[in-house]
Amino acid sequence: MKNKIILLLLIPLLFASCYEVKLELPTYIEKIYVKKFVNEVGEYNLEVDVTNTVIGEFLKDGRLQIVDKESEAHAVLEGVITKYEVQPIAWDYVKNIVTENRLKISVRIRFYDKVKNELLFEDYTQTGGYLSGEASFSVVASTPETEKDAKYRAALDLAKDIVSRVIEGWPEAESYQEQRSQSQ
Numbered sequence: 001m002k003n004k005i006i007l008l009l010l011i012p013l014l015f016a017s018c019y020e021v022k023l024e025l026p027t028y029i030e031k032i033y034v035k036k037f038v039n040e041v042g043e044y045n046l047e048v049d050v051t052n053t054v055i056g057e058f059l060k061d062g063r064l065q066i067v068d069k070e071s072e073a074h075a076v077l078e079g080v081i082t083k084y085e086v087q088p089i090a091w092d093y094v095k096n097i098v099t100e101n102r103l104k105i106s107v108r109i110r111f112y113d114k115v116k117n118e119l120l121f122e123d124y125t126q127t128g129g130y131l132s133g134e135a136s137f138s139v140v141a142s143t144p145e146t147e148k149d150a151k152y153r154a155a156l157d158l159a160k161d162i163v164s165r166v167i168e169g170w171p172e173a174e175s176y177q178e179q180r181s182q183s184q
Helices: 002-016 046-061 147-168 176-183
Strands: 031-034 075-092 097-113 118-122 131-138
Touching: 031 046, 046 075, 046 097, 046 147, 075 131, 075 147, 097 147, 131 147
Parallel strands: 031 075
Antiparallel strands: 075 097, 097 118, 097 131
16 A cells, blocks of 8 residues: 555656746736847848848737837847758759758847846757758749748748747756856
8 A cells, every 4th residue: 555655656756757847938028129130140131031030920929019129128039140051952863953952040049038137048949959940942843932932931930939939938948057057
């Protein structure tokens, strides 16, 4: 009987490791300022495209008000574009040409709570890597797509992920100091 009681008490502990704790957006954060993303990759105007797409997704979501001045915001989102790459993913071996490419945009982001003057999260994904958006595009289809089309779709994919993490929560990470010390 004692063993059954102990076993029943241990079962929740076994499943506790399967549960992901998510940190949620504090309820007092109602206004956000999105700083213009920094472009470290040199792709012309990519910082404008990504920033505007992220702002557009916040507006579409509607749960946070976008403000034009950082001083009016309860929270600030800033980002750095760290990677822009186009990689071939399909080939026509007979004609010896690439038929489809994948475009990937990666960013580092920081999200600050200005009310409590604290960093809520930085660069955290479940794998510990940067956030990214992707889109593939066919270059030989009957209606070939352009890299510009794929760039918009990749930025949109990225923006949806960023907005989701800000609004709906993000996986609990180690403290900011621990993350920084591990990356150095």
